[in-house]
Amino acid sequence: MATLDNDRAGAAPWLLSAPALLLFCGLLLVPLVLTLMLSFHVFSDSQGTLATYTLRNYIEVITDPYYGSIFGRTAGLAFAVTLLCILLGVPETIVLARMKRPWQSICLLVVLGPLLISVVVRTLGWQILLGNNGVLNNALQALHITSEPIRLVFTMTGVVIALTHVLVPFMVMSVWATLQKLDPQVEWAGRSLGASPFRVFRRVVLPQILPGVLSGSIIVFALSASAFATPALIGGRRLKVVATAAYDEFLGTLNWPLGATIAVLLLIANVVIVLGCSRLAERRFKHIFD
């Protein structure tokens, strides 16, 4: 067997990873540091961004209830989308996993489809479906289920629906991975020990796919908390989330430091929640799964 001698490996590992490292530093780390620095700058309405430093931006965002409501709305949105993705994605994956060969691949492609479509096209598609004169409302009224169109565009409901649509695939992929590792004989073992199919699912299958549900939730939560295009197009200008608020500060009021502050706070909140959850999961599942 070939051995990898650490002393002789020399510069090769560094050289091989250099392109990726350069890309990472140049396109992620540097802009991130610049944004962080920008958030401490002073902004003046007449002179724009000044070269002096302050904590005022942070104090303003944290204390102003206007921003508080935006952060609250974003958190609510992220939680709602995550919950819906769990409720839809987990059963969906289980059904998918039990399908026969050709249908399984076809349905998997359908599920992953939203990821293949440009965000703008997909979102405008939702406008057509959900609008006041959209397909959904016309159908509901034609069937006399409602007399008035239900307002879905420019509401949180619309944003939640559209975001769930595009983020469910992440939940499906994540749960799919854990389902593949599941020993098919454990279900039979549960049955032979006197458990009904439902109890087998609740006591044997569900606990084993929980890590997948959890990692899927972390991905979905992080992506929906920082989502921009969908809330901007479906939610509209007035229904702001953190990402669109930062965008408006940058390009609307041109208050770059404040926009940077919002962006940094969103990043921090996201990292804290995501890391906290995965730590918790690691500790909980450490001695159970490889």
Next chain:
Amino acid sequence: MSFLTLKGISKRYGDFTAIEQIDLDVERGEFLSLLGPSGCGKTTTLQMVAGFVTPTTGTILLDGRDITHERPEKRGMGVVFQSYALFPHMTVDGNVGFGLEMRNMKRAARAERVAEALDLVRLSGLGGRYPKELSGGQRQRVAIARALAMRPELLLLDEPMSNLDAKLREEMHIELRAIQKRLGITTILVTHDQVEAMTMSDRIAVMHRGTIAQLSTPFEAYERPTTLFASAFLGKTNLLPGEVLRRNGRCAEIDVAGTTLKVPHEGRHVQGQVNVYIRPEKVHLATIDTAAIRTTGRITTRVFTGNQWLLLIDTGLGQLSVAQPNNGAPPPDEGAQVGVAWSDDDLRVLQKEGLDGHA
């Protein structure tokens, strides 16, 4: 009335027939093995008994009760799976107690039964561990304890030893057999390992292409195989094609490559083209000039395995494989001319394929 009865059981998947008309009776307290190569239908048979697979035709009776369509969770059988199928998110105690919990047994009574089951497989004190923290052999014992904790009337073992290393497997054969005898629990073992089947079983059902090729005690199955398949699958054998010359009361005179052999036919009707069998350990070396020899030949291969010598000898009858116990003195070298002897009683004869339905 047998404890477990399979009557006319078949299983088809579309055009493919996995099991073709099996009839099988298992007595109370018996240890029966379903032995055969992969794809012979042995696991499917076990799964139908456990209720995981529904037979296409036929009925399964347990203690006189028709369970053909009963759901697996109602059958109360203990099953040990090839992969052990332990619940990784539960401790050993949780795993072993799962079945009892499903029966709504109280916590205290459950703990007692779990401890008892773990004691039976010599795993006391490991109840708090998770399966991941156990060795392969320990996991297998947990799987057995989990099945036994239910005190099932029927224990089903689906290749439970195939993931253990050879030495551990041998220990488990003896240990599991001892537990089975002590509890008097009716057991069906599925295996492709003929040594495993021989060591543990009261009876062996040799399966071949969805049917039972032979059903008898291990000794009977080895000594008097009734089909070509059973004789070849249970240990090694020398096969000599020949033709029946005469058949009298006890013996048939059979011409094998110009030599006439006297073979006991045990009352079976043999004629025309037949196969004559003899086990390698029933063939002996003898000095060429003795009268006892049946043929002569040249040793082409000589292998030492510790407890015995394995020899391949080119004879006038064809190539013979000979197993000679290691008695301290090595047999002649490769290339040596030797005489070959056997007792005519050790020869077996079976009709060639297609005449009597066998083989």
